[in-house]
Amino acid sequence: MQVLSIDIETYSDRNLEQEGVYKYAESAAFSLLLFGYSVDFGAVQVVDLSGGEPIPPEILAALTDETVLKTAFNAMFERVCLSRYLGLPSGTFLDPSQWRCTMVWAATLGLPMSLKGVGQALQLENQKMQEGKDGIKLFCIPDKNGKRQLPKDHPAEWAVFRQYNQRDVEVELQIQKRLAHAPVPDFVWEEYHLDQQINDRGIQMDRKFVQQAQKMVKQSQQQLKQAIQEMTGIQNPNSVAQMKQWLTANGLEVDSLDKRHRQALLQTAPEPLRTVLDLKQQLAKSSLKKYDVMQRVVCRDGRARGMFQFYGAGRTGRFTGRLIQLQNLPQNHMPDLEQAHELVKQGDYEAMAVLYDDIPDTLSQLLRTSFVPKEGYQFLVADFSAIEARIIAWLAGEQWRLDVFQQGGDIYCASASQMFGVPVVKHGINGHLRQKGKIAELALGYGGGAGALKSMGALEMGLQESELKPLVSAWRTANPHITALWRDIGDAALTAVRSGSRTETHGIRFACQNGFLMIRLLSGRRLSYVHPKLVQNRFGGEQIAYQSAKGDGKWVWKETYGPTLVENIIQGMARDILCHAMRQLQDTRIVAHVHDELIIEAEKTMQVEDVCRRMAAVPEWAAGLQLRADGYACRMYQKRD
Numbered sequence: 276m277q278v279l280s281i282d283i284e285t286y287s288d289r290n291l292e293q294e295g296v297y298k299y300a301e302s303a304a305f306s307l308l309l310f311g312y313s314v315d316f317g318a319v320q321v322v323d324l325s326g327g328e329p330i331p332p333e334i335l336a337a338l339t340d341e342t343v344l345k346t347a348f349n350a351m352f353e354r355v356c357l358s359r360y361l362g363l364p365s366g367t368f369l370d371p372s373q374w375r376c377t378m379v380w381a382a383t384l385g386l387p388m389s390l391k392g393v394g395q396a397l398q399l400e401n402q403k404m405q406e407g408k409d410g411i412k413l414f415c416i417p418d419k420n421g422k423r424q425l426p427k428d429h430p431a432e433w434a435v436f437r438q439y440n441q442r443d444v445e446v447e448l449q450i451q452k453r454l455a456h457a458p459v460p461d462f463v464w465e466e467y468h469l470d471q472q473i474n475d476r477g478i479q480m481d482r483k484f485v486q487q488a489q490k491m492v493k494q495s496q497q498q499l500k501q502a503i504q505e506m507t508g509i510q511n512p513n514s515v516a517q518m519k520q521w522l523t524a525n526g527l528e529v530d531s532l533d534k535r536h537r538q539a540l541l542q543t544a545p546e547p548l549r550t551v552l553d554l555k556q557q558l559a560k561s562s563l564k565k566y567d568v569m570q571r572v573v574c575r576d577g578r579a580r581g582m583f584q585f586y587g588a589g590r591t592g593r594f595t596g597r598l599i600q601l602q603n604l605p606q607n608h609m610p611d612l613e614q615a616h617e618l619v620k621q622g623d624y625e626a627m628a629v630l631y632d633d634i635p636d637t638l639s640q641l642l643r644t645s646f647v648p649k650e651g652y653q654f655l656v657a658d659f660s661a662i663e664a665r666i667i668a669w670l671a672g673e674q675w676r677l678d679v680f681q682q683g684g685d686i687y688c689a690s691a692s693q694m695f696g697v698p699v700v701k702h703g704i705n706g707h708l709r710q711k712g713k714i715a716e717l718a719l720g721y722g723g724g725a726g727a728l729k730s731m732g733a734l735e736m737g738l739q740e741s742e743l744k745p746l747v748s749a750w751r752t753a754n755p756h757i758t759a760l761w762r763d764i765g766d767a768a769l770t771a772v773r774s775g776s777r778t779e780t781h782g783i784r785f786a787c788q789n790g791f792l793m794i795r796l797l798s799g800r801r802l803s804y805v806h807p808k809l810v811q812n813r814f815g816g817e818q819i820a821y822q823s824a825k826g827d828g829k830w831v832w833k834e835t836y837g838p839t840l841v842e843n844i845i846q847g848m849a850r851d852i853l854c855h856a857m858r859q860l861q862d863t864r865i866v867a868h869v870h871d872e873l874i875i876e877a878e879k880t881m882q883v884e885d886v887c888r889r890m891a892a893v894p895e896w897a898a899g900l901q902l903r904a905d906g907y908a909c910r911m912y913q914k915r916d
Contacts, residue, residue: 276314279337280346280451281353282443284309284436286415286423295572295598296352297477297580300359307360308414308426309437310334311444316451319444321437325426335361341373348390348447350376351471351581366576371471377447379467380459382586384791385803387824390446396805396822396830399449401442410436456789463800466854469861470585470594477578478866478874481647481911484620485569488638488645491624492563495634499558506551512558522548534559539735560635562605565642572598579646582867589823591847592800594868601869606914607640616644616911646867646912648876655883656913657890657906658872659856661686662849667720669900670781670845671760680901687713694749710736715750721845722761722838723747764844765837768792772807772819783844792821794844797896798851802843810834852897856890856904867912874912883908 288304299305310322310330322328337343338357347353358368381393391403413424413432426433503512507521515532522529527548529540537556544552573579579599587595596602609615615637618626631637648654659665664686668676679689691699691712699705699712714736718727725743733743751758760781767778771785772792778785784795792807804821812818812834823833835843853871860873863881867874875886883906890904907915 276333276337276340276343278315278344278346279334280313280316280444280448281357282311282347282440282447283307283353283356284311284411284415284440285356288417288421288423293571295581296355297574298572300356301365301574304423305356305359307356309440311440313444313448316448319441319448321441323426323437338369341370343373344375345373346375346377346447346451348377348393348443348450349388350374350378351474354471355475355581366477366574366578368475371475372468374468374471375459375464376467376585377450379586380454381450382589383459383463383592383801383803384454384457385589385805385821385823388587388589390443390450392824393450394446396824397450397453399446399453401445401449403446404435404439404442406435407439407443410439457791457803460799465858467585469854469857470583472861473857473865473867474581474583476864476866477574477580478582478646479649479876480569480573480577480579480645481620482570482573482577484616485566485573485645487622488619488641489566489570490622491619491627491634492566492638494624495638496558499554499635503551503554503558506547506554512555518555521551557633557635560639562603562639562642563635565599565604566638566645568599569645590802590843591850592802593846593850601867604642605639607643609637609640612641612644612913613910616641643913644911646874647910651879652864652876653879653881654909654912655875655877655881655886655906656872656909656915657875657883657886657904658870659849659852659890660903660905662852662871662902663845664716664720665901666848666852667757667760667841667845669897670848671754671756673754673756676754677901680903683903685709687716690716690750690753693753694746711738711742711746714738715746719747719750720757721842722836761837761841763837764840768794768819768837768840769809769817772809773817792819794840796844796847796851798848798894799896800847800851802847804835812836848897852894852902855894856892859889859892860886877908 286304286306286308287299287302289299289302291299308325310324311319312334313319322330324330338345338361354369354371354374363369378388382388386393386396394402410432413429414426414436417423500512503509509517509521511517518532519529525548527544529536532555537552540552541549541556569579582597582599582601584595584597586592615627615631618630619638619641627634627637664676665680668680675689675693676686679686685701687709688699688701691705691708694712694715695708697705697708699708701709714728714731714733718731718733724747728738728743728746734740738746763780764783767780767783767785770776771778771787775787782797786793787807790806792804794802796802804819806822808820809817810820818834818836820832820834822830825831849871853868856873857865857868860875863886864876865873866876873890887904887906891902893900893902
């Protein structure tokens, strides 16, 4: 036996979507119902465990045999659930290095991350059975009364469900066969295995703090509602319609009460309307729902697991967040962060009310501190400095930018200086221009115009509408090599699609093969665009269109051009550098990562300087790229400028 392909059906009283597979599988109610498998791509067998059938001994042995490769679609689910079925100790799981994930394989080619979606996209002969939805609802979760429905009570439906399980293995095998022309490189599988180890390890949570924070959120919301009701007479302070009606009755017409509009109104509204809007702003702090999510997903040993989706962003291959979504947690800028954390942990609401005017905002800033290292350890947090700006300058050969990074300068000041032809120093000479440099850097690197500046908040930052187009022109004039890179990348991609030939520019290779536009990065990894074709753009020129799956799984045509392709390439290369850093540090306990940041649960003897040095090691394929990582040690997770 060389390859064992698997699909399982399971029961648990935990909500898989909301709580994640680790919490799902550790439930006392968890059980394995069906075990579908194929040995070396042979005929599919289905073991009915609920009916008392045993998994054959040689198959059980293969699950822990390092010489047998295990495959599944969304292999994390099978691997974690089978770890529990085999009775592995809590917090330990089957070795991910023995597994391959067909879902990840599909994602590397820009295909959907669902078995149904991939089957449809590839137009497979056998498709996923839609009847399976009914079987899952009937057998895999409690009914509306919390009762479990047993197969013996529904024999006809169970027979269909067995067929469904068998079909899933058959579809997975078909996918492997169809994708054989585009295998995943070994180094990407190694990155996947590292990702799985990080997910398995999880990150420790201060559960007492989270529980007390939940209580404070409820108490604060109740007080805010009461205060709004007393000031306005509004029956439901959460009702946008009622709030708009009250504001109108008090002389303030508003089109919207979303966060952005509320913040603008707070600058101009008279009292007492301003106070009411401020209270409404506090009440609407949506980030505080994260405390409920944290409480929901944490495992029995106090660690949150399964928070990262490998290859979740199909265009670039970057990771995406799951469950808690670490990348969406608010930053914290409080000087007394640890004091506030302890007050919440103690449940001292009165002290919090005295010390902090805005309790919801304080609790929001404290979200990150829910994560703590295990006893006797510390967190070492390190992230790359301006990694995308460094990569695009290096790839394009924009020398003045490279000089700034070489000298350790401020890229926002340098950009403003280059754009306006005057020296710019933060908090010094022409310091007011730094903000324009910053907004230009954030908005314009990938072909953005005035609209991009607006979406980045340029007007809210004090820029005038009349300044936007000149700012765009100034930035592009100051960065001729980057604007040339947009054109070169766009032309190379167009030529590859138009002629079907291989093209190359700046070391990036383009080729159309087997219905995909493949862009080979310097790392050796490929970005993939499905069914590329040429279409006419709104200016009458040529543009590439490709198929992409929406959130609902439906295929839509999307268009792309040079600057957007550059964005995908740069972000893809940033992802590859992060993965290189993770491999450099894989002997440490990496517990989480956020964008370009790594969080390590480290012994107290480990130095952050060593972590930053190893993290900034330049990959062989990126010779000449200037990387820098900065970091700090902390007793709880936090975000420092």
